[in-house]
Amino acid sequence: MITTIRLWIADKLPAWIFLAGLLSIWQLIVAQKWVASYLLPSPLQIFDTTLEMWPDIFAATLSTAQSILWGLGLSLIIGVSSALIFFSIPLARRAVLPFCIFFQTVPIIAIAPLLVIWFGYGQPTVNASAFIVSLFPILANTLTGLQETDPQLKELFRLYKPSRWQLVFKLQIPSAIPYIITGIKISAGLAVVGAIVGEFIAGGGLGSLIDAARTQQRVDLVFSGVFMSSALALSLVYTINLMTGLLFRNRPYLRKQ
Amino acid sequence: MSSIEVQQLEKSFSSDAQALFAGLSFTLDSDECLCLLGPSGCGKTTLLRLLMGLEQPSSGTIHVNPALSAKMSYVFQEPRLVPWRTCLENVLLPLELTAENNPAARDRAVELLQKIGLGDRLAHFPDQLSGGMQMRVALARALITQPKIILLDEPFAALDERTRFHMQDLLLELKARLQLQYIFVTHSISEAVYLSDRILLLDNTGAARDIRSLPFKERNQPLKLTPAFNDIVKEYSSLFSDMEDSMKKSNAAQSKQ
Numbered sequence: 001m002i003t004t005i006r007l008w009i010a011d012k013l014p015a016w017i018f019l020a021g022l023l024s025i026w027q028l029i030v031a032q033k034w035v036a037s038y039l040l041p042s043p044l045q046i047f048d049t050t051l052e053m054w055p056d057i058f059a060a061t062l063s064t065a066q067s068i069l070w071g072l073g074l075s076l077i078i079g080v081s082s083a084l085i086f087f088s089i090p091l092a093r094r095a096v097l098p099f100c101i102f103f104q105t106v107p108i109i110a111i112a113p114l115l116v117i118w119f120g121y122g123q124p125t126v127n128a129s130a131f132i133v134s135l136f137p138i139l140a141n142t143l144t145g146l147q148e149t150d151p152q153l154k155e156l157f158r159l160y161k162p163s164r165w166q167l168v169f170k171l172q173i174p175s176a177i178p179y180i181i182t183g184i185k186i187s188a189g190l191a192v193v194g195a196i197v198g199e200f201i202a203g204g205g206l207g208s209l210i211d212a213a214r215t216q217q218r219v220d221l222v223f224s225g226v227f228m229s230s231a232l233a234l235s236l237v238y239t240i241n242l243m244t245g246l247l248f249r250n251r252p253y254l255r256k257q
Numbered sequence: 258m259s260s261i262e263v264q265q266l267e268k269s270f271s272s273d274a275q276a277l278f279a280g281l282s283f284t285l286d287s288d289e290c291l292c293l294l295g296p297s298g299c300g301k302t303t304l305l306r307l308l309m310g311l312e313q314p315s316s317g318t319i320h321v322n323p324a325l326s327a328k329m330s331y332v333f334q335e336p337r338l339v340p341w342r343t344c345l346e347n348v349l350l351p352l353e354l355t356a357e358n359n360p361a362a363r364d365r366a367v368e369l370l371q372k373i374g375l376g377d378r379l380a381h382f383p384d385q386l387s388g389g390m391q392m393r394v395a396l397a398r399a400l401i402t403q404p405k406i407i408l409l410d411e412p413f414a415a416l417d418e419r420t421r422f423h424m425q426d427l428l429l430e431l432k433a434r435l436q437l438q439y440i441f442v443t444h445s446i447s448e449a450v451y452l453s454d455r456i457l458l459l460d461n462t463g464a465a466r467d468i469r470s471l472p473f474k475e476r477n478q479p480l481k482l483t484p485a486f487n488d489i490v491k492e493y494s495s496l497f498s499d500m501e502d503s504m505k506k507s508n509a510a511q512s513k514q
Contacts, residue, residue: 155311156337160354170353174341253341253382 041220046227049220057209061228064205067123067195068188068236071130075187078131079138080180084168086139087146104136108194112201121202129198134187141183145176177254181244188240192233206232260287260325260406260438261308266317268303276315277303281465283457287322290432291440292449294493295459296501301442302334304459305408308440330404332412336391338383338398344370345379348397355402362401369397373427374420389416396424400431409441413448422478425452429476446497447490451481456493460500468493 023043029035030042037045050057086093112129119125149172157171199207206225213221248254262284269276277300285291293301306312307319309331321329338347348366352358370376373393375386383391392415399407413421425448431437443449449456450471458466471489473480480486 152333152335152337153339156333156339157354159309159311159331160351162354166354170350171339174339177341251341253384 038217038219041223046220046223049218050224050227053221053224057206057224057228060204060206060209060225061232063123064126064192064195064199064207064229065232067126067130067198067205068191068232070127071132071194072134072184072187072191072236074127074131075134075138075191076184079135079183079187080142083139083142083146083176086143087172088168093143100136100139103132108133108197112198115198116202119202122204123202125202126195126198126204126207129202130191130194133194134191137186137190138180138183141179141186142176145179146172148179149175174254177248181240181255184240185237188236189233192229192236196229258287258322259284260289260322261285261440262318262320263308264318264320266304266307266319267315268300268307268312269315278317278459278465280317282317283465283467285440285455287325287438288436289454290438290452292453292456293440293442293459294444294446294449294456294497296497296504299459299504301459302410305331305410305440305442309408325405328403328405330399330402330407332395332399332407332409334410334414336383336388336395338391338394340383343380343382344375344386344394347383347394348401351398351402366397366401369400370394373397373424389420392416393420393424403435404437406438406440409439411442411444414444421448426478428452446493447481447486450486450489450493451476458493458496458500460504466496466500 026040027042027044030037030040030045041049086097108129111132112125115125115128115132119128153171153175154167157167162170195205196207196210199205200211206229210222210225210229213219213225244255264282266278266281267276268278281304293304295301303312307314308321309329310319311331339350342350345363345366348370349358349362352362367376367379370379373396375390375393375397378386378390383394386394392412396409396412399409413424416424428437428439429452432439439452441452443452454469454471456468456471458468473486
């Protein structure tokens, strides 16, 4: 136990010291008025603002988190199932996949106004925006995972004349799980971006909070919003790690990246 | 009763390559255990895969007695364990795929694993086992279906000497107790002599030397120390090296042309 703690400290301590140093220098720069505080508020000021505005910030964070979860959840369901369809029907893959890639290359900021037209202002547009950006990595990773099933294992399974479903559920999907997990992690980061961009245009959540603070020249509040969104992204990745760890706690191979 | 009849067998992997086996024909009786011996590249593994139906012959026929064809089992050169399944689950895989998995089968699998010295590793994953242990699990997986014929591709090459002897004796025991017939590929002449009733010595010109009726009635490890045994091993070794020399010569002649 003590060794574990010691190892953990040895691992994490440098980053914490670096962070403390950075914040101190930042505080010093602003306190010495080397940079005007309306351009760069001090860390303490940002902290005070966050405390003061906490109910609003918390509500905005919650709303953004909801949109992220909607988008990511939908991406997971639709991404994995369409990867399964593309995998089983090569013709569908050849016909549809090129357009999925096209969709992926169009910037979300360009699509967002369209989404507002279709879904109106508010959360549905934000959900859709988070969904669109997070769909492709999950789909592509799942498809790769399914296609990269070890041919030697496939041959082994063939010895026992499995049904198509046995092959899918006992071999191909388990083979793809590490890829799906990687896909979810990539998509999680993108879903945060998608949600905030959606909120810039459709309103609500941290995106709208940041945008409103910008128009009011509240740089400190902009910083609060930025920090909250990155905290949101970090805790999302952490939660995903925790959940996959728990889900596959008895199957170490499946959580190996 | 014959178990396998091979007639005029030829196999080529591409149209311009020389065909393997050049019309090999042989009939295997149901009480004969066969060893395929020969220098690297002579097609031992290919012949074994043809017998199992993992490859199709380019010409000629392979006829397996219909009473036995559903009772064939195969051990690959590598363990090919499913990495996310435990030892026990790997052994039970064939029964799961053929829907014969039941508590009695589980008991049999545990018993098998105990027999090959892995009774304390039931819940271990393949990457927690040594190469030799993995190979033994693969052997147990091939035996769980209670085959009548088992085809083994250099199954003991990765094992340490003591375990190898133990596994050899296990095969002999299964042969005596369950009338299990085995066909195996090996590089070891002494293993070939010890385990088989009949040896098919292959070379790449297609001439297969069929060596029958090895004179040992009782087989046990001390047999390997007797002069009679060693004389035969010596005799076959010189046959083997003659064959390798002529192969080298013909290869050299071919490359000159």
